[in-house]
Amino acid sequence: MTERVITDERSLSDYTAVVGEECIEELRLLAEPFNKAKVLHINATAAGGGVAEILRSFVPLMCDLGINAEWHVLRGADEFYEVTKTMHNGLQGMQVPLTPDMKKIWVEYNSLNADFLSTNGDYDFVVAHDPQAAGLLKLLRDSNGHRKIGPWIWRCHIDLTAPQPDFWEFLRPYVEVHDAAIFSKSEYFPKDLRGPQCFDIPPAIDPLSVKNHLLLDDGEVHNILVRYGVDPDRPFIFKVSRFDPWKDFCGIIDVYDLVRKEFPDVQLVLAGGGAGDDPEAWSCYQQVSAYAKGKGDIHILWGDNGIVSPELNAFHQAASVVVQKSIREGFGLVVSEALWKRCPVVASDVGGISIQIAHGESGYNVGSLNEWVEAITYLLRNKEDAARMGNAGKELVRQRFLITRLLQDYLKIFQTLSN
Numbered sequence: 020m021t022e023r024v025i026t027d028e029r030s031l032s033d034y035t036a037v038v039g040e041e042c043i044e045e046l047r048l049l050a051e052p053f054n055k056a057k058v059l060h061i062n063a064t065a066a067g068g069g070v071a072e073i074l075r076s077f078v079p080l081m082c083d084l085g086i087n088a089e090w091h092v093l094r095g096a097d098e099f100y101e102v103t104k105t106m107h108n109g110l111q112g113m114q115v116p117l118t119p120d121m122k123k124i125w126v127e128y129n130s131l132n133a134d135f136l137s138t139n140g141d142y143d144f145v146v147a148h149d150p151q152a153a154g155l156l157k158l159l160r161d162s163n164g165h166r167k168i169g170p171w172i173w174r175c176h177i178d179l180t181a182p183q184p185d186f187w188e189f190l191r192p193y194v195e196v197h198d199a200a201i202f203s204k205s206e207y208f209p210k211d212l213r214g215p216q217c218f219d220i221p222p223a224i225d226p227l228s229v230k231n232h233l234l235l236d237d238g239e240v241h242n243i244l245v246r247y248g249v250d251p252d253r254p255f256i257f258k259v260s261r262f263d264p265w266k267d268f269c270g271i272i273d274v275y276d277l278v279r280k281e282f283p284d285v286q287l288v289l290a291g292g293g294a295g296d297d298p299e300a301w302s303c304y305q306q307v308s309a310y311a312k313g314k315g316d317i318h319i320l321w322g323d324n325g326i327v328s329p330e331l332n333a334f335h336q337a338a339s340v341v342v343q344k345s346i347r348e349g350f351g352l353v354v355s356e357a358l359w360k361r362c363p364v365v366a367s368d369v370g371g372i373s374i375q376i377a378h379g380e381s382g383y384n385v386g387s388l389n390e391w392v393e394a395i396t397y398l399l400r401n402k403e404d405a406a407r408m409g410n411a412g413k414e415l416v417r418q419r420f421l422i423t424r425l426l427q428d429y430l431k432i433f434q435t436l437s438n
């Protein structure tokens with residue numbers, strides 16, 4: 020039932036220039052015991068959002084290490100994605116109801132997808148990503164007494180700081196049958212989770228993906244900005260992410276409204292789109308567009324699975340400040356991606372964002388409206404400091420949030436689970 024995603028090849032030796040030879044050699048050593056091991060990553064969508072972004076690079080890099088890694092996506096339909104998005108919202112603390120019908124739909128689709136694994140279950144390691152895929156293992160076992168061969172890992176990417184109890188209580192028995200659970204921060208470990216060994220491992224970005232690597236010349240940047248109606252001669256604040264209520268696009272419009280009192284020239288560019296498993300994005304985009312009316316020089320850009328390269332690169336290269344005003348955020352790849360491009364970043368001090376920014380050194384982690392306005396206006400006024408922080412941000416990402424570190428962490432977990 021699941022569908023395999025085919026990715027482009029990647030070679031780890033290309034990363035030597037970014038992380039050094041020692042790091043690559045260490046990875047190859049760590050991977051030796053897992054030569055030809057069959058590893059399955061399974062998530063809800065191949066298009067849009069952070070998990071797909073990571074797997075598109077991570078799976079081929081695992082293959083380059085000699086591991087037989089595959090990426091599959093669950094098959095689903097609108098009713099399943101409606102339920103899983105509501106679960107995502109409930110688990111991040113939104114007050115939404117969890118009905119018996121929703122539970123039934125979630126179980127049905129997890130069972131259908133589990134059928135595939137009952138006939139192809141000879142994986143040495145399975146990594147099931149997020150609540151969407153959390154039911155597979157238990158349902159496999161319940162339905163046909165499936166003999167589990169290798170360890171199963173549940174990888175949770177969302178912000179579990181304050182889940183709505185109904186949702187977590189429903190999900191918990193499904194998660195508890197796993198051998199391990201990975202969260203982006205130790206603060207997300209659920210206190211009542213019994214069974215899986217918990218690991219705290221932040222996600223990471225691929226420094227060599229086109230999005231993170233491509234450098235445009237000034238003429239190309241200029242042309243793209245003009246094509247989207249943005250004035251290249253005036254500063255702009257930039258935000259890119261899925262159109263999702265948790266990303267608080269309207270909140271950043273409120274901030275902009277105050278910033279432009281001091282900087283009447285400044286523009287705001289909001290870019291984003293949806294994901295294959297996110298039914299809320301289009302309505303969120305429409306709400307944001309309506310909210311922006313009459314509030315200054317705001318440009319709102321939509322792409323079905325988000326704004327892509329080279330446009331994304333052009334906006335990052337030309338932005339004066341990049342912002343990410345999330346209410347909850349499991350990690351937020353967009354922050355590390357912007358820092359990697361040396362952009363000065365101002366972001367909410369929440370969830371996984373907080374660990375990506377050294378406040379005052381490599382950007383600002385802020386909370387109140389006042390702090391937001393102060394941080395942005397400071398960076399607009401002090402370009403040298405902004406550049407210094409952008410440089411510091413890039414170094415922090417190099418040390419902690421690159422995909423080579425993530426590979427290392429997974430290989431160490433495989434080692435632990437094999438013992």
Ligand code: UDP
Nearest residue numbers: 068069072260261291292325326351352353
């Ligand atoms: N993204 C993109 N274009 C867009 C919006 C998002 O390429 O218009 C990408 C973004 O660069 C990042 C991913 O989608 O790689 C979003 O991951 P993140 O962890 O920030 O948030 P999520 O969508 O998973 O909540």
